[in-house]
Amino acid sequence: MPTLSIGNLSAGGTGKTPLLLHAIDWLQRHDAQVGVLSRGYGGDEGRILEERHPAATLIENPNRREGLATLQAQGGAEVLLLDDGFQHLRIQRDLDVVLLDATRPFGRCFPAGFFRERPRALRRAHAIVLSRTELVAPSKVEAIWQEVDQLRAGCRALPRLEGGMVARDLRRLHDGAIESVEVLAERPVRLASGIGNPASFRALVEAQGAIVEADERKGDHHAWSAADCTAWSDDRWVVVTEKDGVKIRPFTPEQVWELRADWRFHRGENDWQEILNRFYLPVRAARIEPLWSAHDPEGRVVE
Numbered sequence: 520m521p522t523l524s525i526g527n528l529s530a531g532g533t534g535k536t537p538l539l540l541h542a543i544d545w546l547q548r549h550d551a552q553v554g555v556l557s558r559g560y561g562g563d564e565g566r567i568l569e570e571r572h573p574a575a576t577l578i579e580n581p582n583r584r585e586g587l588a589t590l591q592a593q594g595g596a597e598v599l600l601l602d603d604g605f606q607h608l609r610i611q612r613d614l615d616v617v618l619l620d621a622t623r624p625f626g627r628c629f630p631a632g633f634f635r636e637r638p639r640a641l642r643r644a645h646a647i648v649l650s651r652t653e654l655v656a657p658s659k660v661e662a663i664w665q666e667v668d669q670l671r672a673g674c675r676a677l678p679r680l681e682g683g684m685v686a687r688d689l690r691r692l693h694d695g696a697i698e699s700v701e702v703l704a705e706r707p708v709r710l711a712s713g714i715g716n717p718a719s720f721r722a723l724v725e726a727q728g729a730i731v732e733a734d735e736r737k738g739d740h741h742a743w744s745a746a747d748c749t750a751w752s753d754d755r756w757v758v759v760t761e762k763d764g765v766k767i768r769p770f771t772p773e774q775v776w777e778l779r780a781d782w783r784f785h786r787g788e789n790d791w792q793e794i795l796n797r798f799y800l801p802v803r804a805a806r807i808e809p810l811w812s813a814h815d816p817e818g819r820v821v822e
Contacts, residue, residue, distance in 0.1 A: 554576040619786065751775065
């Protein structure tokens with residue numbers, strides 16, 4: 520089964536989930552039966568995936584090999600996406616995609632910092648995607664790519680893939696009502712997030728014209744409780760991320776909205792589609808082979 524890993528060097532906050540959903544969308548639009556392996560930590564990514572792509576088979580298990588066995592036992596999946604799998608080398612993959620956050624591409628490793636691996640690990644990547652490039656100057660983007668080129672000296676050249684999040688809409692948590700992001704223009708709001716890069720969430724909200732009067736930041740994958748929401752007692756809108764929204768819904772006040780966002784490529788979208796096309800090609804070929812073997816050279820069906 521062709522396997523694609525989407526991961527990062529850091530402990531999170533690179534935009535991995537939106538890119539994963541983007542890849543699932545492309546594969547499903549090209550008729551692929553998609554399986555996804557996730558560690559399931561925090562539960563937020565899995566719930567979003569189930570809502571957006573219910574036809575995909577999701578297996579959540581911290582033990583990736585056990586998760587893979589479960590997926591194979593269920594059958595049906597033609598391609599496998601390994602969520603946050605760059606460091607999980609026990610599962611063979613055909614394509615290793617690594618995201619770098621342009622606002623903080625490199626840093627110290629654990630325990631002094633929040634990076635899992637040193638930058639030199641990029642030498643084993645098959646594709647590198649620079650995320651949140653809309654939040655930094657073009658000169659910084661170029662400097663990051665130059666550093667990546669130096670780290671990968673002697674390795675195969677890779678296309679420059681750049682992208683970030685674009686606001687999709689707002690969904691009120693208690694009843695599912697949908698509003699255009701245009702309603703945020705000049706609206707005073709309170710932000711609440713428990714993600715790896717809360718500054719990027721604030722930047723996305725402010726890009727819609729909202730006036731951020733409060734910014735409540737919890738740890739990544741924060742387990743929201745009713746007690747956390749007691750301070751949200753006024754009429755001011757509270758805007759949360761989609762990851763946080765799936766946890767807050769059971770006890771949400773009426774004025775809480777989740778900002779749903781999608782991945783968008785700023786550079787290299789055609790290269791990305793070609794990468795996915797090559798990844799998916801063996802599945803297409805396997806579908807065609809039985810059809811050819813069932814006919815003789817003159818096109819007559821073989822009984």
